[in-house]
Amino acid sequence: MKKYLIGLVIISGLMFFLISNDSDSNESNSYKNALRPNPIQLAEFALGDDDPILMVNLLKFKDKAEYEDGRATNLTGREAYEIYVTETREHLADVGAELILGGEVNGLLLGEVEELWDAFGVARYPSRKAMIAMARNPAYIESEKHRAAGLAGQLNIEVSEQGFGF
């Protein structure tokens, strides 16, 4: 009986997959959230032009915050990240950058992702140099500990705002 039920669950799972895999979808491709840029990403970033850039962040939080220095904490991942955001508003302002949009991810109306992100934020920097200056500021590096504690991973998408560019 139990086997039969498991079979049924598998079959209905397959059915769901087949139905959702409709003709409008293109091939699925894989993605990976990460906490920090890899060396190639850093190098490419540094070599880019010096126009204003937008950074679109798609964020996935840890259930419970974990600080890299091992300190005890009762914060959730989201709470730790919120400390980072509050502090980072100032660090952004110091280099002429700002958070232009942010909030909760409610759901997907189009497309599918295996694990939906929790939140998003868009920051605008006057230049790449400004972003590098922020990242090197010791006060920012201190705030970033809360980011690393709270964040399971993210996509950080660099966007050029030149000409509204569709």
Added chain:
Amino acid sequence: MKVKNHSRPHKTQMDGFFEGDTETPIAMLNLLKFKEKAEYEDGRETDLTGKEAYSIYGQEVVKHLAKVGGKLVFGGRISRLMIGEVEDLWDSVAIAQYPSRKAMLEMLMDPDYQKSEEHREAGLEGQLNIEIKEGEL
């Protein structure tokens, strides 16, 4: 992890959209992947690229958004990923704000909007459309 771009919602996604809060402001984050060459559903000849066809839609949709009290907050070309990996990176990103889900639906039902949509479908290979509740973050 897997990600799949679509150009139309599933029935379950549409149903979910009408459940819950349809009255408060939302933003829609679009991650767009274009076809190399535009293909119109009516089979007309065209030399447009997918991106060019979608740009026609993009320009027209600004007016449709205004009619229902929405607006395009920003749009731009994706240069690269700074953090994380995606096998097939999207081409562009656009964020639209709507006063409510209801307003968005009103736009989608407008025959003028539906006319503009032919350019969207001609140019778009697929997308993620992520509903966002703007807040403190």
